Amino acid sequence: MMMQIVCLLLGRLLLICIAVNDLLQQLWLRLHAFASRSYDYWQCDQRAFLGAAVRGLEKLPQHLVLVIGPDDCYVNAALLKRIFSYTHIVGIPYLSVYDTRTPGKGYVDLSLFCQQNEKGDMFYHWPSQQVKEQKPPQNGYKTVPNGTSNGYANKGAHYTPLQVCQISRADGHALIADVCRELYENRQTAQVQAMLEERQALTDGISAILNKRLGLAVPEPELGIVFSRQTCTYGLLPWHVRFTEFHTHRSGSYFDAKSFANVLYKYARCEQRWGK
Amino acid sequence: MSWISDYQYTCLQKLALQTLQLTGRIPNHIAFVMDGNRRFARSKQIDKIEGHSRGFSKLADVLRWCVDMGIKEVTTFAFSIENFKRSNEEVEGLFNLAREKFAKLLEETNRLDEHGIRIRVIGNILLLPTDLQRLIATAMLRTERNDKLFLNVAFAYTSRDEMTQAVEAVLKGDDQSDDEPLHPTDISERLLEECLYTRHSPPPDMVFRTSGETRLSDFMMWQLSSSVLYFTDVLWPQITIWNFLASIVAYQCNRYRMERYKRGERLHSAQLAKSSDFYSLRVQKFLHRLDANRRKLLIALASN
Numbered sequence: 001m002m003m004q005i006v007c008l009l010l011g012r013l014l015l016i017c018i019a020v021n022d023l024l025q026q027l028w029l030r031l032h033a034f035a036s037r038s039y040d041y042w043q044c045d046q047r048a049f050l051g052a053a054v055r056g057l058e059k060l061p062q063h064l065v066l067v068i069g070p071d072d073c074y075v076n077a078a079l080l081k082r083i084f085s086y087t088h089i090v091g092i093p094y095l096s097v098y099d100t101r102t103p104g105k106g107y108v109d110l111s112l113f114c115q116q117n118e119k120g121d122m123f124y125h126w127p128s129q130q131v132k133e134q135k136p137p138q139n140g141y142k143t144v145p146n147g148t149s150n151g152y153a154n155k156g157a158h159y160t161p162l163q164v165c166q167i168s169r170a171d172g173h174a175l176i177a178d179v180c181r182e183l184y185e186n187r188q189t190a191q192v193q194a195m196l197e198e199r200q201a202l203t204d205g206i207s208a209i210l211n212k213r214l215g216l217a218v219p220e221p222e223l224g225i226v227f228s229r230q231t232c233t234y235g236l237l238p239w240h241v242r243f244t245e246f247h248t249h250r251s252g253s254y255f256d257a258k259s260f261a262n263v264l265y266k267y268a269r270c271e272q273r274w275g276k
Numbered sequence: 277m278s279w280i281s282d283y284q285y286t287c288l289q290k291l292a293l294q295t296l297q298l299t300g301r302i303p304n305h306i307a308f309v310m311d312g313n314r315r316f317a318r319s320k321q322i323d324k325i326e327g328h329s330r331g332f333s334k335l336a337d338v339l340r341w342c343v344d345m346g347i348k349e350v351t352t353f354a355f356s357i358e359n360f361k362r363s364n365e366e367v368e369g370l371f372n373l374a375r376e377k378f379a380k381l382l383e384e385t386n387r388l389d390e391h392g393i394r395i396r397v398i399g400n401i402l403l404l405p406t407d408l409q410r411l412i413a414t415a416m417l418r419t420e421r422n423d424k425l426f427l428n429v430a431f432a433y434t435s436r437d438e439m440t441q442a443v444e445a446v447l448k449g450d451d452q453s454d455d456e457p458l459h460p461t462d463i464s465e466r467l468l469e470e471c472l473y474t475r476h477s478p479p480p481d482m483v484f485r486t487s488g489e490t491r492l493s494d495f496m497m498w499q500l501s502s503s504v505l506y507f508t509d510v511l512w513p514q515i516t517i518w519n520f521l522a523s524i525v526a527y528q529c530n531r532y533r534m535e536r537y538k539r540g541e542r543l544h545s546a547q548l549a550k551s552s553d554f555y556s557l558r559v560q561k562f563l564h565r566l567d568a569n570r571r572k573l574l575i576a577l578a579s580n
Contacts, residue, residue: 011299230530235501242494275358
């Protein structure tokens with residue numbers, strides 16, 4: 001009994017310490033964010049910084065996904081635009097955004113600042129045509145007719161627009177169920193019967209239908225940045241993110257070019273073994 | 277080495293364990309990705325298989341900690357379908373280790389009954405050698421009445437294969453049956469969830485991955501949409517009770533923030549069940565047939 005009381009008291013103390021630490025940390029992060037924002041305002045050619053940062057990297061993801069947790073209140077259109085520009089500068093061609101918040105609680109509609117793609121409602125180009133037209137050419141990044149800039153065939157800056165996809169909850173589990181329903185309705189056809197003869201054929205068939213429905217003719221996301229207090233996928237594309245490297249950016253801390261470069265460094269350092 | 281170790285706690289460890297038990301919510305279900313056995317073997321200059329064997333010894337310790345902490349369900353990722361790409365020597369070595377451990381498990385079933393441990397192997401076990409299939413099926417059938425701790429071992433498993441298997445179960449569900457077939461409108465996430473290998477398990481509250489990797493490697497991708505993901509740099513054979521307790525503290529801190537999201541998920545699932553006639557006799561009979569077929573398969577494999 002005595003032991004239990006001691007444990008309970010210790011536990012309460014531990015929880016209080018954690019809560020106080022959490023609060024102090026959050027205050028510090030906000031203060032740091034404020035200072036960094038002011039610093040970035042006066043400083044910094046981020047294009048040159050990111051260009052130099054990615055030059056030493058062994059690999060870059062082709063497809064980056066941003067996951068915004070339901071409790072996050074710091075990711076807004078301005079931050080997303082900044083991340084889009086970092087992604088564009090380093091030369092990552094595809095970016096997906098999975099915002100789990102509801103419209104009244106911070107959800108960012110990409111159509112407000114991206115140009116809709118002819119492929120469908122969830123696909124966009126960034127920067128939009130208007131923004132590109134306003135942008136003066138910069139020294140050292142001369143645009144060539146094929147849309148890429150000199151010296152950056154695969155990595156580094158280029159001016160082909162970034163392809164952005166806004167993923168919703170309906171693209172996850174619900175879409176797999178839809179595909180299953182479609183196959184069930186056509187289960188007597190020769191095509192579905194052929195898929196049922198071998199598990200791998202069915203896997204390939206589901207992949208093809210899912211990609212067609214999603215309009216994803218791009219690689220599966222290789223890198224994910226989770227904006228939340230904890231790491232969680234929140235139901236993000238369960239079929240597609242099996243080998244995605246997740247990095248969590250704690251809500252409230254400032255996200256700048258350096259944070260982005262850090263995530264890319266971590267990604268470049270990790271070794272994918274593909275089961276081997 | 278037994279499946280549950282006789283771990284001897286120090287006084288401080290006992291105190292910490294009891295403190296966490298009393299002060300916060302304990303996760304019901306933890307999933308472990310036991311990564312880093314080979315890197316551990318390399319660092320200690322021992323054979324890869326010895327590294328995997330040490331990893332298994334650590335699993336026995338972890339299971340003891342989970343039992344003593346009051347965790348009801350543990351899922352471990354032991355062997356991925358992707359691991360068939362490894363050298364024949366390593367794959368055969370892993371199968372031999374599994375043969376040895378499942379044979380040992382069958383010898384000590386009384387001990388498992390005493391702790392109420394039920395073993396479930398999730399994955400495409402038909403990809404495994406016949407003798408291993410027999411051992412696995414026998415172990416599952418032998419412990420099927422236990423209900424205090426559920427140990428799910430993912431063997432020859434990938435999440436994509438599991439989801440495909442669920443779709444396949446729906447598509448083939450009406451074969452050789454006189455019952456009313458499923459209606460297309462019955463097919464929803466709720467139904468597919470019930471066709472997964474983990475049909476009788478709640479989703480994991482926390483996924484614990486060792487060795488510093490921050491990906492999920494095709495493990496329980498469907499189930500972990502509201503799980504807290506906990507990544508640590510320690511290699512699996514080197515984890516200590518303090519690493520385990522640190523993960524429990526992290527879960528307890530994050531649980532409050534996740535609770536609202538989880539409540540929303542539960543509500544969505546309940547609405548979906550209602551709108552897709554999940555509780556209709558037709559769907560329930562289908563699920564009953566699914567269970568019966570899976571059990572029949574186990575009996576057939578055990579008697580091979």
